[in-house]
Amino acid sequence: MGTVTETMVAADAREETRARIEQAALDLFTAQGFEAVTIDEVADAAGISRRTFFRHCGTKADAVWGQFDGHVVRLEGMLAAAAADQPVLASVYAAYVEVNDYAPADLPMLRQRMRLILTEPALLAHSQVRYADVDRVVAAHVARRTGVAPDALVPRLVATSTRAAATTAFELWLADGRITLGTALHQAFDELAAGFPSLRLPG
Amino acid sequence: MGTVTETMVAADAREETRARIEQAALDLFTAQGFEAVTIDEVADAAGISRRTFFRHCGTKADAVWGQFDGHVVRLEGMLAAAAADQPVLASVYAAYVEVNDYAPADLPMLRQRMRLILTEPALLAHSQVRYADVDRVVAAHVARRTGVAPDALVPRLVATSTRAAATTAFELWLADGRITLGTALHQAFDELAAGFPSLRLPG
DNA sequence: CTTGCCGGTGGCACTGGGTGTCACCTACGG
DNA sequence: CCGTAGGTGACACCCAGTGCCACCGGCAAG
Numbered sequence: 001m002g003t004v005t006e007t008m009v010a011a012d013a014r015e016e017t018r019a020r021i022e023q024a025a026l027d028l029f030t031a032q033g034f035e036a037v038t039i040d041e042v043a044d045a046a047g048i049s050r051r052t053f054f055r056h057c058g059t060k061a062d063a064v065w066g067q068f069d070g071h072v073v074r075l076e077g078m079l080a081a082a083a084a085d086q087p088v089l090a091s092v093y094a095a096y097v098e099v100n101d102y103a104p105a106d107l108p109m110l111r112q113r114m115r116l117i118l119t120e121p122a123l124l125a126h127s128q129v130r131y132a133d134v135d136r137v138v139a140a141h142v143a144r145r146t147g148v149a150p151d152a153l154v155p156r157l158v159a160t161s162t163r164a165a166a167t168t169a170f171e172l173w174l175a176d177g178r179i180t181l182g183t184a185l186h187q188a189f190d191e192l193a194a195g196f197p198s199l200r201l202p203g
Numbered sequence: 204m205g206t207v208t209e210t211m212v213a214a215d216a217r218e219e220t221r222a223r224i225e226q227a228a229l230d231l232f233t234a235q236g237f238e239a240v241t242i243d244e245v246a247d248a249a250g251i252s253r254r255t256f257f258r259h260c261g262t263k264a265d266a267v268w269g270q271f272d273g274h275v276v277r278l279e280g281m282l283a284a285a286a287a288d289q290p291v292l293a294s295v296y297a298a299y300v301e302v303n304d305y306a307p308a309d310l311p312m313l314r315q316r317m318r319l320i321l322t323e324p325a326l327l328a329h330s331q332v333r334y335a336d337v338d339r340v341v342a343a344h345v346a347r348r349t350g351v352a353p354d355a356l357v358p359r360l361v362a363t364s365t366r367a368a369a370t371t372a373f374e375l376w377l378a379d380g381r382i383t384l385g386t387a388l389h390q391a392f393d394e395l396a397a398g399f400p401s402l403r404l405p406g
Numbered sequence: 407c408t409t410g411c412c413g414g415t416g417g418c419a420c421t422g423g424g425t426g427t428c429a430c431c432t433a434c435g436g
Numbered sequence: 437c438c439g440t441a442g443g444t445g446a447c448a449c450c451c452a453g454t455g456c457c458a459c460c461g462g463c464a465a466g
Contacts, residue, residue, distance in 0.1 A: 013414090014413095014414085017414095038450090038451065038452090039451080039452065039453090040451090048415080048416090049415070049416050049417075050416090050417095051415075051416060051417075051418095051454095052414080052415060052416075054452090054453065054454080055414080055415080058453090059452085059453080060452070060453090087402070087403075088402045089399065089402060121332050124331050124332060124335065125328040125329055125331050125332050126328055127331060128327050128328050128330060128331040129324055129327060129328050132327065142402075146401070146402065151374075151378065153371065153375055153387075153390055153391060153394065154394060154399065154401050154402070156371045156374060156375070157367070157368060157371045157391055157394055157395065157399075158399060158402070160364075160367035160368075160370065160371055161363075161364040161367045161368065161395060163367075164360070164363035164364045164366075164367045165360060165363075165364065167363065168356065168359045168360045168363055171354075171359060172356055172359070175354060184356075187356055188356060188360055191356065191357060191360055192360065192364060192398070193398050193399070194398050195395070195396050195397050195398035196292065196357065196360075196361060196396070198349070198357050199290070199291045199292060199345075199349065199357070199361070200290075216443090217443085220443095241421090241422065241423085242422080242423065242424090243422090251444080251445090252444070252445045252446075253445090253446095254425095254444075254445060254446075254447095255443080255444060255445075257423090257424065257425080258443080258444085261424090262423085262424080263423070263424090407466105408465105408466085409464105409465085409466075410463100410464090410465085410466095411462105411463085411464085411465100412461100412462090412463085412464105413460105413461090413462090414459105414460090414461085415458100415459080415460080415461100416457105416458090416459080416460105417456100417457090417458085417459100418455100418456085418457085418458105419454100419455090419456085420453105420454085420455085420456105421452105421453085421454080421455105422451105422452090422453090423450105423451090423452085424449105424450085424451090425448100425449080425450080426447105426448085426449080426450105427446105427447085427448085427449100428445105428446090428447085428448105429444100429445090429446090429447105430443105430444080430445085430446105431442105431443090431444080431445105432441100432442090432443085432444100433440105433441090433442090433443105434439100434440085434441090434442105435438105435439090435440090436437100436438085436439085436440105
């Protein structure tokens with residue numbers, strides 16, 4: 001089915017196949033749960049063989065994460081291009097906002113992805129591996145700006161805690177439904193950068 | 204071999220077997236890498252069957268994590284017992300320090316465990332699942348203190364970023380060798396609580 | 407038109423983690 | 437002496453992931 005006859009370079013066809021696999025996987029995982037769906041079922045739904053699934057996605061989890069590598073690369077580019085006189089935390093915040101500035105049409109699929117990632121234990125576990133790449137990029141940026149080693153305390157801490165802020169913003173956005181992703185990121189980074197001012201209010 | 208003939212309640216014997224399995228696993232993983240060692244090899248080294256390994260440890264990763272559940276429970280207890288007039292961040296910091304106050308004799312094994320957890324991708328991934336429990340406990344504490352819902356922004360953010368600070372401290376302690384775990388935790392929490400003051404210095 | 411290369415594909419066998427089931431054995435109370 | 441309960445080992449099974457090979461399509465060179 002779906003013999004894509006349009007003029008299409010190999011890379012495009014490959015991308016299209018991968019997108020079809022990912023969509024089939026997302027739908028099945030959302031409907032039945034990540035663990036309950038086998039690769040054979042995803043492959044069947046996508047109209048390909050089990051072996052081809054692995055060639056395109058590499059891992060069951062990768063079918064959900066999709067092109068996350070691209071996000072990391074873009075994040076790296078934004079940090080490298082940040083104005084030199086901008087405060088470090090502000091540049092990290094701006095990069096996170098920009099890399100997560102999705103078109104409205106992409107939001108439903110993003111919700112689907114993130115709900116799975118934050119809900120399914122196996123995917124949550126896999127996230128740590130992906131986030132490690134993000135942390136390396138951010139830590140390198142902070143290290144460059146502050147003139148210390150990338151594996152020193154402050155670069156590492158800034159990287160992990162800003163990423164914590166970003167994922168917390170995602171959780172909030174996912175759970176609430178009314179709040180914007182940008183708003184959630186703004187609130188989270190404000191709290192973090194100011195040392196949690198709301199904890200100092202009379203509680 | 205090793206017929207443990209001493210008077211020993213069932214629970215104690217079970218604990219002793221589990222400790223033997225964990226030690227064998229840690230040694231093999233350290234020597235050859237986590238992925239390169241099969242469960243059969245661990246089971247052989249521990250003098251038990253493959254099936255028994257799973258009955259005691261549940262998962263390959265659990266053999267490395269050991270009794271982490273106990274840490275979470277103790278952390279929860281410390282947070283519940285924290286003085287009511289203590290600032291929230293201070294109580295979280297104190298709980299993290301206390302729960303990680305290991306006896307000097309336990310430090311080598313802790314190093315072995317943490318090096319594996321922070322180095323091996325599969326174990327790093329698994330850590331996210333364990334940390335989720337920690338985050339729930341800390342977020343509940345913050346929520347109780349501030350009078351907001353546990354899934355609101357500030358409790359979640361405090362939980363994830365303090366945990367980020369703790370793991371960063373662990374990384375520092377592991378990499379340096381001279382710095383104390385307590386010192387690393389102190390530095391990380393200081394930076395976090397003050398909103399990263401060292402970033403405001405002329406860089 | 408034929409030949410040879412090449413990328414995507416499917417099939418197959420294999421490894422390895424994890425689970426369910428059953429039989430056995432051993433310790434313990436009646 | 438018997439019955440039970442918990443730990444154990446052996447076996448069969450499922451599923452993710454990998455390596456290998458054979459096939460088929462297009463495409464360029466001869």
